[in-house]
Amino acid sequence: MAVRARLDTTVDLGEIPESAVESMLRISGRAEGTGFLVLAELPSATSGVQARPFRVFGLARRVGFHALERGDVALWKSVLARLDSYAGENETLEAVRTSAILASTACRFDVRFAKRALLHFVDQTKEHQNQAASVLGLWHVGGAALAVGAMSVAVSAARVVVERNQVDLLSALSIPENLETEKLKADVMGGYLGDDGASALRSFVSMAQSLRLAF
Incomplete structure (x- = not known):
């Protein structure tokens, strides 16, 4: 619900939805699969990404950070695969920027x-x-x-x-x-x-x- 609110909001609702997502990720481990749940809420259709690219890629980036913090290889692969799908459509620029951020952060x-x-x-x-x-x-x-x-x-x-x-x-x-x-x-x-x-x-x-x- 928090993820959907973050994606669907068209007015400034402050940091509540985003903070809720971050809290969910912060307190969960690999067993809960929270990162996969968040990733599943991201739109797969190009039109869905174009309507709110900063929100979509912001959430993808946070899930990627979560995968790094938990050492979750499966989730990391899933995040990268999702970015590949976006890059293959019309969101190449934001997708590659996000991939670069994740790759640079992964170094540490x-x-x-x-x-x-x-x-x-x-x-x-x-x-x-x-x-x-x-x-x-x-x-x-x-x-x-x-x-x-x-x-x-x-x-x-x-x-x-x-x-x-x-x-x-x-x-x-x-x-x-x-x-x-x-x-x-x-x-x-x-x-x-x-x-x-x-x-x-x-x-x-x-x-x-x-x-x-x-x-």
């Missing part, structure tokens, strides 16, 4: 979760490689991975940047103003870039530049 929980999310992100963006969301997402994942020492994830993300010929674009984006903007985005959306986000992002740019020289 479990490298296996992060790698799986990165693979989904790469697949979601393969037809939209020239969009800013593609390189920005890889930037966030790579920066987060470096921040926690998840080198295998960072190298995988950097390799995609090189293979997609996005190193120059990434370098151009890494001006001080953008570094602070991207760090702020991660903070607001619940992503993760470590204690010094700007430094982590700069380090990933350097890694991608170095990796390109090796190819």
Whole structure:
């Protein structure tokens, strides 16, 4: 009921529905399957997503965080699959942004979760490689991975940047103003870039530049 209220509301009802969902997730474990219940309430039809994208993807993101906190592989796979379905329709931008946030956050929980999310992100963006969301997402994942020492994830993300010929674009984006903007985005959306986000992002740019020289 709380999830449905969150999705269906057309006026500002404060934080009550959203807080109720968060409370449900916070106090439940894997056995209760609360994350699956929330995920089941999200619309599968494109029209349902387009009517309220921020609410839908906000809830998907929270369920993803719940899966990470509980180490729930099945729920994590289900969240990523749902984002894949949205990316395959007309919600590619928000879907890939959400996948990138989840992948970057997963770096501090479990490298296996992060790698799986990165693979989904790469697949979601393969037809939209020239969009800013593609390189920005890889930037966030790579920066987060470096921040926690998840080198295998960072190298995988950097390799995609090189293979997609996005190193120059990434370098151009890494001006001080953008570094602070991207760090702020991660903070607001619940992503993760470590204690010094700007430094982590700069380090990933350097890694991608170095990796390109090796190819």
